[in-house]
Amino acid sequence: MSVSLAFEDSVVIITLAPEAGRHNRASVAALGDAAKYIAGRLDGPNALRAVVVTGDFGCGWTDDALAESDGVPGVEALGAGVQALADMPQPVVAAIAGVCHGPGLEIALACDIRLAATTATFAAPETALGTLPRAGGTQRLPRAVGRAQALRLLLTGDTIDAKEACRIGLVSSVLAPSEVATEARALAARIAGRGPIATRMGKEAVQRGAEMTLEQALRYETDLTVLLQSTADRAEGVRAFAAKRPPRFTGR
Amino acid sequence: MAEAEAPLVRVVREGDVVWLTLDRPERLNAVSLEMRDDLWSALTLLRDDPTVRCAVLHGEGRAFSAGADITEFGTAPTILDARDARRARDLWGVMSTLPVPLVAAIHGFAYGAGLEMSLYCDIRIAADDARFALPEVTLGYIPSAGGTQTAPRHLHRSDALRLVTSGDALTATEAFEAGLVHAVVPTAALLDTARTWAERIAARPAEATRAAKRAILEGIDLPLAAGLALERRLADALNS
The missing domain is CATH 3.90.226.10 (2-enoyl-CoA Hydratase; Chain A, domain 1)
Known part of the structure; x- marks a missing residue:
């Protein structure tokens, strides 16, 4: 193989x-x-x-x-x-x-x-x-x-x-x-172990954004950021940070 | 430009150079909404004052900036309000197009929005105790002060993707080897080194320096022929 x-x-x-x-x-x-x-x-x-x-x-x-x-x-x-x-x-x-x-x-x-x-x-x-x-x-x-x-x-x-x-x-x-x-x-x-949606979107932002002008790419990053604000993982990440415990991400 | 005494970003003029000091040392200069407002005021003053020849950005206390103020997360009524607010007052858009040359003097933590602020600067000087990271993915989000776009524009793609997707930190030496900072100096020499760089830039003809910065920042996103035309227009304007 x-x-x-x-x-x-x-x-x-x-x-x-x-x-x-x-x-x-x-x-x-x-x-x-x-x-x-x-x-x-x-x-x-x-x-x-x-x-x-x-x-x-x-x-x-x-x-x-x-x-x-x-x-x-x-x-x-x-x-x-x-x-x-x-x-x-x-x-x-x-x-x-x-x-x-x-x-x-x-x-x-x-x-x-x-x-x-x-x-x-x-x-x-x-x-x-x-x-x-x-x-x-x-x-x-x-x-x-x-x-x-x-x-x-x-x-x-x-x-x-x-x-x-x-x-x-x-x-x-x-x-x-x-x-x-x-x-x-x-x-x-x-x-x-990081937020799985975040690592995928981080990759996407870097790889796709590099093909755009900086102005377009910054808007793209903002939109991905706002999209992430709708996820349970982001809320869990912030809660875990406040409670000083490791986050439990679910990919949602 | 009048000297403003803003609570969380101090603005002090020394000759032709303006010093911007992030001044929230008890929170390691975490970027709160109030600090964003103060930085916006400081940067728009810089943008609109043609007599300023260079500016230095640094942090008071033990760090340059440890990043966004996480205690304020989730305070916008809806995510669409959050999007509208970012679009309405585009702080990072102002910083990324500022005509004045910017020098960052970085010590301690430059994490998250702290690192991202420095990536809008033209020159980055690091103290040997400086640490750099984009740790957002460890909390389930991504850099949102431009880091996913500015990091790959300053670094090799493999290094930028490692920073963004792993959240791993770089030491000052690693940052220098990766091309992230222009120099590493002992912490005690940081501000003097930044002053030397800023005064050297400030001593050069201001119009030419501003034109060069604009040619690079605008030209890099243009097709080569359009970038060359921009350079010719800027050079003609300087010669006339």
Whole structure:
């Protein structure tokens, strides 16, 4: 299986294992199916509140995937699974310990927060093969690290290490290889303990608002804030703070 | 500009520089409705006074600001009234478009609305004891003084999403490494450092400084061609 799921309370861990580190139509489709399943479990006693993506992000596409017919059908099929990951409402933490190149980098960029082990490496090698990233890389990379660093990575195909990835903002922390998955699960567990509607709307406000002018985006934030004022969780959060006790959020 | 003695935001002019002091130290400068009103008055005075060349925002007591005054939550009659009130007196809209360069001098807690206020400033200087967080999600809501929008405009996306969705705090050093603050100094040197930055900005030609701030703030939300046209118009106005 190229994608497997494990559950720890309300955190779900997606482990990637593309065969020989290479993605194809089936591996990204499996990722997309997992993402859609998780996105469908927002409510109820078994609700999923935060996501970790870990395992082998991968070094590239299989020859078969690269041979997919050019043009819309092949390119869209390869990008759809990664898009489903980006579309998940829950916050997603990537724990990257090894090679994260090409489609692996694009999967990492579809996550919200990226943590790396010292052993991780990052690259967008597509132009060396005469192709382009096809799962959002040309769009999400400049949004993650700014234009100058994105163009450097896309135009040169250079491989960078975790320290350099942290310096340019591609990842938020660099940890020992034995710690990165643990820290990602701990971070996801903290997020899962916050108000679940608030963490989803916080993600939405950041990701959607970044595509608006500041004036529009501030109005959007106000509207989400006012919407949250109608939730039981927000009332519970304020009550718990006043009573100096931990809040009990229900996702309502 | 006349010096105003507002109860919760002190306004003091030193030459060309105005000092705005959040002055509710017994509540760690929590942003109450009254403080919002006082800040609104102070900022509109700044906005309308062309002789002010720079302003410094800082907090009295042990913190810059620990955030919104949670004891006032839920006091609006309905959530639609709350929305109307925010729209009617758009404090953060005034702050985000202020023509005067703003320097934040941050010590102790800069949490929630405290951090968000500093994100509307142009320069952020941190004392080494400063701590930064957007803890709203721990109480079941989201930043509502612009933080979900200003944080990703100052930080890398991964760092901004970590702040917003986890509520985790950053130390001054972590904030510097993330690009959130321009400098970290010993607490005892904070105000002098902020004064040095403010006086350096104030010593430059005021019209050019204001035009540069406007070109960046307005231009960043425009398509490049429109931003370049704005820059040309502002440069022409300075040259004529």
